[in-house]
Every structure is written in structure tokens, then in C-alpha cells.
Amino acid sequence: MSEAVLDLHPVAGRIGAEVRNVRLSGSLAQTSIDAIRAALLQYKVLFFRGQQHLDDADQEAFARRWGTLVAHPTVPVRNGTSALLELDSETGGRANSWHTDVTFDLAYPQVSILRGVVIPAAGGDTVWANTAQAYLDLPPALRQLADNLWALHTNAYDYASRFQVNAAGLKRYEEVFTSTIYETEHPVVRVHPETGERTLVLGHFVKKLLGYPTTDSEQLLKIFDSYITRLENTVRWRWSVGDVAIWDNRATQHYAINDYGDQHRVVRRATIAGDVPVSIDGRRSVARSVGEAATAKAVDKAVSV
Numbered sequence: 001m002s003e004a005v006l007d008l009h010p011v012a013g014r015i016g017a018e019v020r021n022v023r024l025s026g027s028l029a030q031t032s033i034d035a036i037r038a039a040l041l042q043y044k045v046l047f048f049r050g051q052q053h054l055d056d057a058d059q060e061a062f063a064r065r066w067g068t069l070v071a072h073p074t075v076p077v078r079n080g081t082s083a084l085l086e087l088d089s090e091t092g093g094r095a096n097s098w099h100t101d102v103t104f105d106l107a108y109p110q111v112s113i114l115r116g117v118v119i120p121a122a123g124g125d126t127v128w129a130n131t132a133q134a135y136l137d138l139p140p141a142l143r144q145l146a147d148n149l150w151a152l153h154t155n156a157y158d159y160a161s162r163f164q165v166n167a168a169g170l171k172r173y174e175e176v177f178t179s180t181i182y183e184t185e186h187p188v189v190r191v192h193p194e195t196g197e198r199t200l201v202l203g204h205f206v207k208k209l210l211g212y213p214t215t216d217s218e219q220l221l222k223i224f225d226s227y228i229t230r231l232e233n234t235v236r237w238r239w240s241v242g243d244v245a246i247w248d249n250r251a252t253q254h255y256a257i258n259d260y261g262d263q264h265r266v267v268r269r270a271t272i273a274g275d276v277p278v279s280i281d282g283r284r285s286v287a288r289s290v291g292e293a294a295t296a297k298a299v300d301k302a303v304s305v
């Protein structure tokens with residue numbers, strides 16, 4: 001069934017659409033799920049207002065319609081749920097850094113489904129960027145360069161240098177989440193398994209570009225990141241309680257704006273298992289090492305999402 005059955009309202013010019021008149025649930029008709037998936041592939045992120053009827057179990061039941069629900073690899077699931085990740089501003093859950101979810105994992109999630117539970121009176125918007133359009137925006141010579149690049153993604157990096165994490169928060173997460181280190185090599189350009197589009201696979205889990213000295217890698221990454229996050233390539237969502245955002249995690253990055261101070265904000269995420277990325281020349285991503293790292297510092301919830 002085509003997306004024509006959906007009441008679709010594009011939000012920004014290049015990414016994002018609101019879907020009206022749908023009541024999300026685990027028992028939606030398959031034709032509706034198919035139409036929502038088709039719209040998601042086109043718009044990359046979809047927004048549904050007024051879904052206050054969803055509780056945690058309902059969110060998980062809806063998420064299961066998309067595939068296999070997967071828990072975050074290192075952050076404990078929310079109590080009473082099978083796989084929900086809660087981001088609570090009072091316990092450090094502020095993802096104010098551009099990323100694609102869980103790219104330190106080999107087959108990182110295909111789709112994330114986020115529900116607004118407690119939303120500040122002002123602030124706390126989330127922004128998504130279109131990584132397929134960013135690829136197309138590259139000048140041909142840069143595109144050619146990207147086509148041949150691979151990057152090392154990891155959940156272990158010096159996050160304190162990149163985020164405004166206070167000392168108490170840092171210590172708490174180091175104590176609580178000292179855990180498994182993941183390292184994965186992904187192509188910088190992957191072929192989307194459903195649309196065939198080429199998308200850039202970068203974001204804050206990238207440690208470096210393979211084959212380049214660190215300083216060169218940093219400079220090249222800055223160039224590619226600038227194409228991903230330019231404002232024309234993004235959509236910004238002003239949350240209300242009960243809103244649900246669904247994004248194609250293979251074709252987007254996102255950033256949760258941390259501009260709401262001490263106001264409380266809680267969102268809960270379900271993620272759907274993805275597949276191993278494939279480069280344009282048919283090579284699959286490679287997991288370098290997955291194991292216990294006794295001396296490794298834990299990765300905090302805010303920055304490991």
C-alpha cells in the first residue's frame with residue numbers, strides 16, 4: 001500500500017514529515033505499518049503528535065512491528081521493559097552531540113522510535129540531519145574520496161572533552177557503566193539496504209578515519225560533518241508530551257539540544273535491529289574487537305545513545 005493513505009505533512013524541505021490521524025499501537029493494520037515504513041524511507045524521520053495513550057509496553061508492542069527490538073548494548077534497559085532506553089535529563093541523559101545511534105556496533109539499529117514523556121516548557125528540541133542528501137551535496141571529488149574511506153567507530157573515547165558533562169555525572173557513569181568496549185570498522189559511505197541510496201556513516205562514535213594520521217582524519221571529518229549538519233539539511237522538532245519520532249537510523253544523524261537548564265526532560269527509545277553495512281564496492285563492516293576491557297572507562301548514557 002502506498003503512503004498516499006497517510007495524512008503526511010512535510011516539516012522541512014529536505015527531511016522530516018508529520019503524520020496525522022494515526023493512532024500508534026501494536027495492533028495497527030499491516031497496511032498502515034507498510035505505509036509508515038514507505039514514508040519513513042522517503043522522509044527519514046516521521047513525527048506523530050498526540051500519542052499519549054502509549055505506555056512503555058505499548059511503545060514496545062508498536063516497535064516490534066518494525067522488526068526485532070534490541071536493547072542498548074551497554075546501558076541497562078528501563079525497569080519493567082524488555083528493551084527501552086530512557087534518557088532522563090536529571091540523570092545525565094542529554095544527547096547534545098551529532099550521532100547515529102549505536103554505530104560502534106556492527107549491525108547497528110535500522111530504526112529508532114522515541115517517545116516524549118516529560119518535556120520542558122521551552123527548549124529541548126531535537127534536530128535530525130539527512131545523511132543521504134549530505135552525500136549528494138558533496139562535490140564530486142569529495143564524494144569520490146568518501147566512497148573509498150573507512151572509519152573506526154567506538155563507544156570508548158574521551159567523551160568528557162566533547163561534552164559538557166559535570167564531574168559528578170562523569171564519576172557516576174564511570175562507576176555504573178564500566179563495561180564492554182566495541183570497535184567497528186564501517187565504510188564512510190554505505191548502501192542503504194532498502195532504498196539503495198548512499199548515506200554517510202559518521203557521527204560522534206567515529207574515532208578516526210582509517211589510513212590517515214589523527215590530525216588529517218580530524219580535518220577531513222570536519223569537512224564531511226559540515227555537509228551533514230548544515231541547517232538546510234536538517235529538521236527541528238518542538239516536542240510535546242505524547243509525541244513520537246521515528247527515524248531511519250541508516251540515513252540520519254540527530255542531536256538533542258541541551259538548552260533547557262534544570263527543567264526536567266524524559267524521553268524513551270525503542271530500537272530495531274539493523275543489518276551489517278555494505279560499502280559501495282560490496283564490502284561489509286567489520287567488528288574489530290568486542291570484549292571486556294577492565295581498564296576501560298565506561299561510556300555514559302548521554303553520549304552512548
Ligand SMILES: O=C(O)CCC(=O)C(=O)O
Binds near residue numbers: 087095126
Ligand atoms: O533526547 C533526544 O531527543 C534524543 C536522544 C537520542 O539521541 C536518542 O534517543 O537516540
Ligand SMILES: [Fe+2]
Binds near residue numbers: 095099100101254305
Ligand atoms: Fe541518539
